[in-house]
Amino acid sequence: MLKLSEINSHYGKAHILNNLSFCVGPGEVVSLLGRNGAGKTTTVKSIMQLVRPSSGDVDFEGQSLVRSAPHQVAKLGIGYVPEERRIFTDLTILENLEVGKQPARKGIAPWNQQRLFDIFPNLSERRNNRGKALSGGEQQMLSIARTLMGNPRLLLLDEPSEGIAPVIVEQMVTTILKLKEEGLSVLLSEQNLHFARLVADRAVIIESGEKKFDGTFDELEANTEIRDAYLSV
Amino acid sequence: MGLFIAQLLTGLANAAALFLVASGLSLIFGVTRIVNFAHGSFYMLGAFIGYSLMQVLPGAVGFWSSILLAGLAVGFIGVIVELLVLRPVYKAPELFQLVATFGVILVIQDLALMIWGAEDVLGPRAPGLKGVIRIMDEPVPKFDLALIAITPFVLFALWYLISKTRVGVLVRAATQDREMVGALGVNQSWLFTGVFFLGAALAGLGGAIQLPKGGADLLMDFNILASIFVVVVIGGMGSLPGAYIAAVLISVLNVFGVAYIPQSTLVLMFVVMAVVLTVRPYGLLGREEVAGEHGQVGEPEQPIKPAGRSARILVLVFLIALACLPFVAEPFFTILATDVIVFCLFAASLHFILGLGGLVSFGHAAYFGGGAYVAALLVNYADAPMELAFLMAPIGAGLLAAIIGWLCLRLSGVYFAMLTLALAQLVWSLVFQWDEFTGGDDGLVDIWPPDYLSDTTVYFYFTMVVGIGGIILLRHMAHTPFGYALRASRDSVRQAEATGIHTKRIQWLAFSVAGALAGLAGALFVFSKGSVFPVELEIAKSFDGLIVVFLGGVKTLSGGVVGAAALTLVQDYITRFEYWRLALGLLIIVVVIIAPKGIVGSFRALFENRLGSAGDKPTGGTQ
Amino acid sequence: MSIVLDVQGLSKSFGGVVAVSDVSFTVDKAELLALIGPNGAGKTTCFNMLMGQLAPTAGNVFLNGEKITGMAPRKVWRKGIGRTFQITGTYSSMTVIENVQMALLSHHNRLFDVRHYAHKQYQDEAMQLLELVGMQEQAERACAVLAYGDLKRLELSIALAHNPKLLLMDEPTAGMAPKERIALMQLTADIVKDRQISALFTEHDMDVVFAHAHRVMVLNRGELIANGSVEMVRSNAEVQEVYLGGGNLYNNAADTHHA
Structure with missing residues (x-):
């Protein structure tokens, strides 16, 4: 469904991604793991074309994304939930959802306010509140809901658990699993291994922009070398 | 009573154009974060285009459709400007786009001159609304009443568009985080273009609709600029109702000012603004500007170190060569070099607060002209010797900067910038309108240095010592703890305050120092020319300073000086042509597009690329 | 206690x-x-x-x-009281050691000094603070290019500059x-x-x-x-x-x- 082939990305003079390749299959939840600065956010932004890869290809359902504008990538069916949520704090919840709204897409039950409020009941109660009145957890929910309004086939979640209380992260686990049931594919960039393990089918570990591991969590559990080098506490 | 009401109504009618133009500026700023200095030019174009259309289209229908068509036409001109000039530089560092809009001002000025000529044109009166209506025996033009009736509808339509429609939601979302709007599938380029169209069209409408009252002339662009800044600042950036209230307030006050205190009409507006901002720093209906929003940050500046040995030797060699100039070149070049040094010092002082301090002052000419006027007034009235005048000019300009700085530093970001411009205009209008003291438009003349400095060559050496001394002093300060504290206050106010730095005090002092050195440049200027006129305090002079600092490179230490030298030399050559503004404007736009880091910054980038990225390789963290 | x-x-x-x-x-x-x-x-x-x-x-x-x-x-x-922030607020236009020197200059009330070169002040003291958090080798690097974890350590050494309680x-x-x-x-x-x-x-x-x-x-x-x-x-x-x-x-x- 999504395939990155030998991506190289720079940020200013810094070489962030180094020949990175991996893929996300239909209906699959893949977790992108690695420490801060490893290049997770740059990977996600390179898919969205918010960062332009200097070489390599990003392929989504047979279509190359490089040289597309971010809004074209979104229109193709990739939903982006950014790091630090980035909701529109001056807009109400309903207005935030309006910004994310895109036409329905074939093969996907179209998202609307009602369906989203069923999943995120907290948002429903506060639908006319401005974004700035929401707590961090609610803002994260809104950020996901806003992106779902675009009826994406693939969801890119960039560090959704960062700075969120464990009890809210547990709700997020339920939400992501529900979305998976709906047939959505998810690429989850995370540092929290506990969280990633609960939702993802597969883990991709990167370090200094290079892929170090690609496999299931059971394989990861068995691979002490990798675990100790990049993840262990 | 009747007269009072009639004047009130005139004020309300005058507010129409002001509101239209100011709301356009506010909209464009909100979404694109560009302070569109060319907005006054759009207003002027609206007036001229409307005038031409009215010559062709007959009757009341023709009149009103001319106004609408003028708005549309200016909207499309705005789109052209956005597509050709601004779109290539959206990714450039913050505020760099300003310089591009200066270029647009110059281009439009000359184009208007070519098409409509230098003569002022009188607007036709509105068919069917030519007469007056008597209200309590006072005549009130029917057209005024029409304007008063129309404006609230425009306000309501704009308000509805922004708060109730999907387009409005997108515009407000883009105001906050445009990159995110794009990532959610909205084509933000077209949103920008659309907003630019709307903003420019509003300015054009404003220009056309005031034709029966004010006509059209080539000075309209700058004349309205200060007023719309004042309106936007008083009303609160981004607030349409605020802009309306402020436009009414300013217009009504202006009418009463003309009637009762005609000598201070220009000053009055700025006094009102100062009062409003003292009570409500972000305007009547504005909200606090949040700095450091997403998508606003440019590349960080590189660390600085004092010049190494080889660089110092290079500069010394250059200075020696410069000192030889009078022996090898015609006197004309010595005078030109004097001008260059004076302007370089002015630019360096602006760069000090703008580059190192991150304080964008739109009104730096106030201190240059202020210093010049202090010196000239002392010579004129107290018969002071030049030495004393030279001492007092920087002190006077520094004090002026201290007062203005104290008022402005209560604000930040674009509010700070606009307030500096408005207060500089206050200084200008004081000088301009206080004829009996300052000579008004006629300026002060016959201000010459004593005999021992009267020779142009000797004065050139004097300028070299004082001017370059000032520049070196500023540079040295950049490397001292004070300069570091100034940069710290720019890089992170929060961190600076949390480690004991009184950021406002540091910035205030730096602002005053910069003002003092600009005043020193002003003193050098006045004794080299023998005269001073209000033009040295004008917006255009401040803009010249901003242009050279940005073109030279804000994020480099020598940017201001290099830019100033380059511009003065280019200007000297280019102004010999008839349509030099057009040429200069296009030149500026081209430089902005091909060298978005400024001259020095772009050269440095080129140099570093040649060396194969000798810079530090980050290990991450920049993701 | x-x-x-x-x-x-x-x-x-x-x-x-x-x-x-x-x-x-x-x-x-x-x-x-x-x-x-x-x-x-x-x-x-x-x-x-x-x-x-x-x-x-x-x-x-x-x-x-x-x-x-x-x-x-x-x-x-x-x-x-020294403070570190959730999102680091170091001075990105300065080098690592200059960031620490800045806090030291403030601590020693030298902010209005316009005579001396700032980068030559309190070098040893700053270096000791950087050693404390293991950042001494990166002292001359530009702050803007540091990895996030290093920024956090730098922030800690800055917070310690005035011997907080x-x-x-x-x-x-x-x-x-x-x-x-x-x-x-x-x-x-x-x-x-x-x-x-x-x-x-x-x-x-x-x-x-x-x-x-x-x-x-x-x-x-x-x-x-x-x-x-x-x-x-x-x-x-x-x-x-x-x-x-x-x-x-x-x-x-x-x-x-x-x-």
Whole structure:
């Protein structure tokens, strides 16, 4: 469904991604793991074309994304939930959802306010509140809901658990699993291994922009070398 | 009573154009974060285009459709400007786009001159609304009443568009985080273009609709600029109702000012603004500007170190060569070099607060002209010797900067910038309108240095010592703890305050120092020319300073000086042509597009690329 | 034990909305105290009141017996409180060592010096502070190119520049990998012990909190609902309900040694 082939990305003079390749299959939840600065956010932004890869290809359902504008990538069916949520704090919840709204897409039950409020009941109660009145957890929910309004086939979640209380992260686990049931594919960039393990089918570990591991969590559990080098506490 | 009401109504009618133009500026700023200095030019174009259309289209229908068509036409001109000039530089560092809009001002000025000529044109009166209506025996033009009736509808339509429609939601979302709007599938380029169209069209409408009252002339662009800044600042950036209230307030006050205190009409507006901002720093209906929003940050500046040995030797060699100039070149070049040094010092002082301090002052000419006027007034009235005048000019300009700085530093970001411009205009209008003291438009003349400095060559050496001394002093300060504290206050106010730095005090002092050195440049200027006129305090002079600092490179230490030298030399050559503004404007736009880091910054980038990225390789963290 | 920070009845409301309500606690000398709670519970508001960024609606803050309520941040800093932020705020146009020198120049009241070169002042002192956090080798690098974890360490060394009595750290390990988190908190714990400094920190990573905090306070909806040892807080039913959840998202006591 999504395939990155030998991506190289720079940020200013810094070489962030180094020949990175991996893929996300239909209906699959893949977790992108690695420490801060490893290049997770740059990977996600390179898919969205918010960062332009200097070489390599990003392929989504047979279509190359490089040289597309971010809004074209979104229109193709990739939903982006950014790091630090980035909701529109001056807009109400309903207005935030309006910004994310895109036409329905074939093969996907179209998202609307009602369906989203069923999943995120907290948002429903506060639908006319401005974004700035929401707590961090609610803002994260809104950020996901806003992106779902675009009826994406693939969801890119960039560090959704960062700075969120464990009890809210547990709700997020339920939400992501529900979305998976709906047939959505998810690429989850995370540092929290506990969280990633609960939702993802597969883990991709990167370090200094290079892929170090690609496999299931059971394989990861068995691979002490990798675990100790990049993840262990 | 009747007269009072009639004047009130005139004020309300005058507010129409002001509101239209100011709301356009506010909209464009909100979404694109560009302070569109060319907005006054759009207003002027609206007036001229409307005038031409009215010559062709007959009757009341023709009149009103001319106004609408003028708005549309200016909207499309705005789109052209956005597509050709601004779109290539959206990714450039913050505020760099300003310089591009200066270029647009110059281009439009000359184009208007070519098409409509230098003569002022009188607007036709509105068919069917030519007469007056008597209200309590006072005549009130029917057209005024029409304007008063129309404006609230425009306000309501704009308000509805922004708060109730999907387009409005997108515009407000883009105001906050445009990159995110794009990532959610909205084509933000077209949103920008659309907003630019709307903003420019509003300015054009404003220009056309005031034709029966004010006509059209080539000075309209700058004349309205200060007023719309004042309106936007008083009303609160981004607030349409605020802009309306402020436009009414300013217009009504202006009418009463003309009637009762005609000598201070220009000053009055700025006094009102100062009062409003003292009570409500972000305007009547504005909200606090949040700095450091997403998508606003440019590349960080590189660390600085004092010049190494080889660089110092290079500069010394250059200075020696410069000192030889009078022996090898015609006197004309010595005078030109004097001008260059004076302007370089002015630019360096602006760069000090703008580059190192991150304080964008739109009104730096106030201190240059202020210093010049202090010196000239002392010579004129107290018969002071030049030495004393030279001492007092920087002190006077520094004090002026201290007062203005104290008022402005209560604000930040674009509010700070606009307030500096408005207060500089206050200084200008004081000088301009206080004829009996300052000579008004006629300026002060016959201000010459004593005999021992009267020779142009000797004065050139004097300028070299004082001017370059000032520049070196500023540079040295950049490397001292004070300069570091100034940069710290720019890089992170929060961190600076949390480690004991009184950021406002540091910035205030730096602002005053910069003002003092600009005043020193002003003193050098006045004794080299023998005269001073209000033009040295004008917006255009401040803009010249901003242009050279940005073109030279804000994020480099020598940017201001290099830019100033380059511009003065280019200007000297280019102004010999008839349509030099057009040429200069296009030149500026081209430089902005091909060298978005400024001259020095772009050269440095080129140099570093040649060396194969000798810079530090980050290990991450920049993701 | 002597009390370094004494907070009494601290409250803050924003236009009628109560953000922090009647919070009282103390911090002992050389104590590493964690403040946890859901997002929006008032942790950052609390911190901002301690440091002077916000003035409390009611209540008082005493540092070593001296009242510091409502003082500006820069004055609180001079009284001896150092702070690190959730999102680092280092000076990106300066080198690593210059960042530390800046704090030292401020500490020595040299901010208005316009004679000497700033980068030549207090070099040794700055270097020692960088060594403390293991950043000495990166001293001359531009701050803008540092990795995030290094920025956090730099921030810690800046916060130590004026020999503070108390460190306030707002989510010190946010945005770091698990390994780095533990390392940074270990470093902090060592500094607390060696220099007899007290530290109060907020955190969402329970692995970090449970491994290093001497004591834990839990804030919910602006009120302190628990204050005690790690074990006590972990087993508190209310804390589990509002914050910790079912325990899937952090290590269990039995397996803290591996993830």
